[in-house]
Amino acid sequence: MITLTTDYGISDGNVAALKGVIYSIDPRAQVADMVHDVPPFDIVHGAFVIGTSYMFFPKGTIHVGVVDPGVGTRRRPVLIQTVSGHIFIGPDNGLFSLVLEREKIRSIHELVNPKYFLPEVSRTFHGRDIFAPVAAHLARGVAAAKFGRRLQAVQRLDMFSVQVNKNSVSGQVIHLDHFGNVVTSIPSKLLKENDRSIVVQVKGHSIRGLSGTFGEVSKGAPLAYAGSSGYLELALCEGSLATRWDIQRGAKISVTYK
């Protein structure tokens, strides 16, 4: 099983080219589109999508991620294997940061062996010319060591941090989802569900207490809740909170206990 996450969009043929390359090398590959509408060059968005989805796939799944503004420069192409048995292939630019907040690394390999690339490697489309063929060869059984030498570390984004104080927790907005829900960097396990004594603050607005689900507040009302990705989220019931309060990624969030 190979998953694909890119910022290629779905109106050009780039994603199709990746699939074609994979099937040409391994006709029995099972390819699953994860997300192709990561905003162009938005590594943080890509990191969020991959980091909150990969764990639902079977162990042994190969996750190809391509959000790659540095394509063709000296940023390294890498293959990361986790102790838990997941595999990630893509540019070493922080795209797997959220994965690595959750997983222990078993090995990292740089992808340098042209034997496993397309015969001609362009300087602007490594998804097609390097990452897709490496994933397909790996799926066919080629050992990770064949692709290149081991590395000690990869880039990590400093985006998913949280600060725990005595009577408060502070973090930031890490994702605005399709519905306009606001995902924060604060793990919800740090909070207690239905705890009426907390107050969440963002951009001068306050939400008091945690709700269990959208239906507990009236349509159009704001709520805070333990999101399904494991983080504190803020939302409107059947509306977009991001639009209503003009919230951007990176906005500061604080939770205080009263």
Added chain:
Amino acid sequence: MITLTTDYGISDGNVAALKGVIYSIDPRAQVADMVHDVPPFDIVHGAFVIGTSYMFFPKGTIHVGVVDPGVGTRRRPVLIQTVSGHIFIGPDNGLFSLVLEREKIRSIHELVNPKYFLPEVSRTFHGRDIFAPVAAHLARGVAAAKFGRRLQAVQRLDMFSVQVNKNSVSGQVIHLDHFGNVVTSIPSKLLKENDRSIVVQVKGHSIRGLSGTFGEVSKGAPLAYAGSSGYLELALCEGSLATRWDIQRGAKISVTYK
């Protein structure tokens, strides 16, 4: 075969999570994306998409539908089997209304057995935690009765109605498609193709006669025709009628015979 129809969009990882859950339970499942760009919370749009597409899949196909503004509240998760052999899994909120205009129900089961859910069920993401795993277990051969008790009925939307009078038929706009074509609730089998004696009226505009296809009128001209979903449709030749005449879903349509 399992199909997926959601309002999750394609820029977040939600759809990927559904697929991952399914493949983790049934690695041999064949998963087909139906539509993921149902507008957020738009049950009517979802009902139209599912109700005009499911019948082209093989009998025995499991159709998972998730447009679920009431997730986490007391709306019931259900599994519907039709006499014709199709299976539908999703929230009991009217999402399968158009299906049930066309199909006879063989059985309805409420989904309550946590044995077939993910170990931890969130209150906001039942697609991943309940519907996807139930679909995968069903695909692996678990009997419907294992998931919960039988129900007598499910919710139905009162949206797809048509009124037939002596010299006229009236209905409403039930869908605006990707091209800006206007789909009405009037079954085209009630009308005769190329019948020049009918007049279709919507929002003060009139279209006289039925056309066979777009190419029969000049570019930019409006036409009425028997749509491929079985309903009377209105369109512009190579343009968007919905935009031109500012037509919304729910707009009244009348057909008179001259």
Added chain:
Amino acid sequence: MITLTTDYGISDGNVAALKGVIYSIDPRAQVADMVHDVPPFDIVHGAFVIGTSYMFFPKGTIHVGVVDPGVGTRRRPVLIQTVSGHIFIGPDNGLFSLVLEREKIRSIHELVNPKYFLPEVSRTFHGRDIFAPVAAHLARGVAAAKFGRRLQAVQRLDMFSVQVNKNSVSGQVIHLDHFGNVVTSIPSKLLKENDRSIVVQVKGHSIRGLSGTFGEVSKGAPLAYAGSSGYLELALCEGSLATRWDIQRGAKISVTYK
């Protein structure tokens, strides 16, 4: 393997219907979405997507293309086999023009045998009623000759031309991609990489020299480079050149050697 390229978008059920039809006829078919967000009726865009992606799929792949403003009129449905072993199914309206710039035709068949269509053929949805079922029957082993008589030629668009002069090459913009990069009709093999002596001109702007990749210029700067599809491309580093310089498809491009 069957690929699908359409302008159906992904918010309606049309693509789902195609897949359902294919799986109903050939449950073992492997279906790959290529692109479904070709702008409505935009044959040139469709031709570009198909013509720059098909070659990455295995020989023997069946490529279904449906961008079909003339559906239901006398434009012919066709099946094209190339000497290289690729197969194309769709309307005869120029959609396979770029493919045919690169490939030699082995045979063309008109699709007229209703035995291989859906029982009822609508006049507005031949993707579902003709092209998808023919592709599935072909995948199951039906010979091309069964679908209809041979044709001598198909329509071709006059869009991908280039004019080579003594000290210059001129062409036009054939595609604006998802990132706002500008693809020209000038094959990059006509130019030399890193040749500082060329000047590319478009809409009164000039770019001097060829770059190897985006990272060679500063963020926001324009560059010209050998694109991954084999054509000269123009872009901004991490930005949209199409927007910045208001470039439309069809805009004239000239390359002069200094």
